[in-house]
Amino acid sequence: METIGEGTFSVVKRALWYHPSGVKLDVAVKILRDISPSLIEDLQVEASHLLKLQHSNLIRMYGIVQQPAMMVFELCEGGELLNRLRDTSKPPPLVTTLLDYCLQIVKALTFLESKHFVHRDVAARNILLSKDEKASSIVHYYDVVGSCYGIRLKSHSLDEKLPCEGDCGLTGFHQAM
Structure with a gap:
């Protein structure tokens, strides 16, 4: 499998998934490293919520695998917006394209x-x-391990820190209270 991304807690690989309906899909498989059994249980609960979130501008989650711990997502072959903005081998995106991305992000x-x-x-x-490069989608999970995983967020003032102990640079969806 081709590696398409790597982080501290996971590696993302391109794979071919055979859907039970018989359809073959190119997918992104996030393989989580050094994940505890209790976090696997939390992940299952969170995944059950994520599987219900269907929107054209959200990366679709197809499912999870317990051993080894993996998450299967829709593959977005255009890559990260950040890399596209930094890519000097292509002309910069038009302002109208960037505004369209903003609109899609707001919709999501x-x-x-x-x-x-x-x-x-x-x-x-x-x-x-x-x-x-016509459509943009928000990633469901970037890294889902660490002390911030699964925290239910409350309303906070802009200058108040989030209620977590470790690195809060982790991405995920957390149900608000």
């Missing part, structure tokens, strides 16, 4: 809010593009 975040979920790390590195 509005949908999440309507379902009482919050994305905790909206950043260009977590926005993935379709192969033709």
Whole structure:
């Protein structure tokens, strides 16, 4: 399998998934490293919520595997928006394209809010593009391990720290209270 991304707690590989319906899909498989059994249980609960979140601008989660711990997602072949913005081998995206990306991101975040979920790390590195770069999607999970995983967020003032002990640069959807 081709590696398409790597982080501290996981590696993401391109794979071919055979759907029970017989359809073959190119997918992104996030293989989690050194994950505790209790975190696997938490992951299953969180995944059950994520599997219900269906929106054209959210990366679709197809499922999880317990051993080895893996998460299977829709593949976005255009890569990260951040890399596209830094790519000097291509002309910069048109302002109209960037505005369209913003609109798509707002639609995704509005949908999440309507379902009482919050994305905790909206950043260009977590926005993935379709192969033709016309559509953008927000990543469901970037890294889901650490002390911030599974925290239910409350309303906080802008200058108040989030209630976690470790690195809060982790991305995930957390149901708001």
